[in-house]
Structures are given as structure tokens and as C-alpha cells.
Amino acid sequence: MARPRTFDEDAILDRAMLLFWRKGYEATAMSDLVEELGLGRGSIYAAFGDKHQLFVRALSRYLGHQDALLATAFDADGPALAQLRDVLDRLLAADAACGNAGCFSVNSIAELLPHDGEVARLAQRSLRVAEEAFARQLERAAQEGELSATITPEAGARLLLTLVQGIQIVRKVDPDPARTAAGLDSAFALLSGDASKQPAALAPAPA
DSSP states (O other), rough: OOOOSSSSHHHHHHHHHHHHHHHHHOOOOOOHHHHHHHHHHHHHHHHOSSSHHHHHHHHHHHHHHHHHHHHHOOSSOOHHHHHHHHHHHHHHHHHTTTOOOOOOOHHHHHHHTTTTTTHHHHHHHHHHHHHHHHHHHHHHHHHHHSSSSTTTTHHHHHHHHHHHHHHHHHHHOOOOOHHHHHHHHHHHHHOOOOOGOOOOOOOOOOO
16 A cells, blocks of 8 residues: 655645756756655656656646736726736746746747647647737727727737747846836837837847
């Protein structure tokens, strides 16, 4: 009869997620996981499978946190665009908590796609969930007169999704928060059709 597990599986997944996030999939050895998680190889294999299976579960947990934020962040009260901007700020702030490691999802896409089908399916689903959430919020913005008539909610959602993914890459090179804010300011000025909200010019990025 198998002995019951004596560890918190979710806590272990969180620690594995942070390790993969910092080091990347290929650079994380099984010995790194043993040391970080405080579990023997046999316990890791028994609970989570091999390194790839553990990585997929950790990535799924990370994306689940993002999905939960998007599912609960919007309501019918208050300006729709302001709510959307706040959500993007919160998503980016959560990723900044891991230093300059970037976004775990974006890093995984860059490292493992197009050859890893499981990671591709997780990433595709997460991006679809985000784009649909953005589009619904922009539809409300359109109904309330906040969205420029020159852009559709669907096009605006694609713009924001692409911008946020790109910001995550750029921040690994230039983590200046003023640049992140300026990029979002420009996007929301375009969405609202208010040129007065365009940010002032920033100094060139460091060479």
C-alpha cells in the first residue's frame, strides 16, 4: 500500500514554477528540482511524472492564476478602459515580481515552441482566453462611448494581446517601468481616440 504524501502539492508546484521561470526548461536539471523542492527523485516522479510533465503542470498553474484574474477583474461599474488598463498593469506587475525573468508563459513559448505540442496547446488556450476577455471589455467600452470608432473591440483586443506579449520580451532587456507605462499609454490613447493622452517622448533605450 502506497504511503500518503506528506507535502503540499500546490506549494511544490509553485516552487517548481518559480525555478522553471528563473532558469528556463532546458537549463533546469532534475538535480535542481530535487534541491529546490526538497524531494527525492522518486517522490517527484511518483507525484508529478518526469521533468516535462512537472513543467507542464507548473505552467498550467501559472496560466490558471492569469485566467482567474481575468475572470474576476471586470464588472459593469466604472469606466471600461480604466478597468482594462488596471488589469494589464496588474498582470505585468505580477510578472515583475520574479525580477527580470520576464513572463513565464512568453518565455516558455519562445523556448519550446513550435516543437512542444503540450505547451503549444496551453499557450494557445491562454492567449484565446485573454483575447476574448479583452474583447468583451472593449465591447462594453464601445457601448459606453469610450472606444474610438476607428477600431473594433476584436482588433483592439488583438492589439493589446500582442503589445503585452511584446512588453514582456522588451522588459528583459530594458526593465524601465516608464517604458512599459508609455507603451500602454500609447495603446490606450489609440483605443480611446484621445491624442492628448499620448505620452511624452522617452530617452533612447540604453545601448
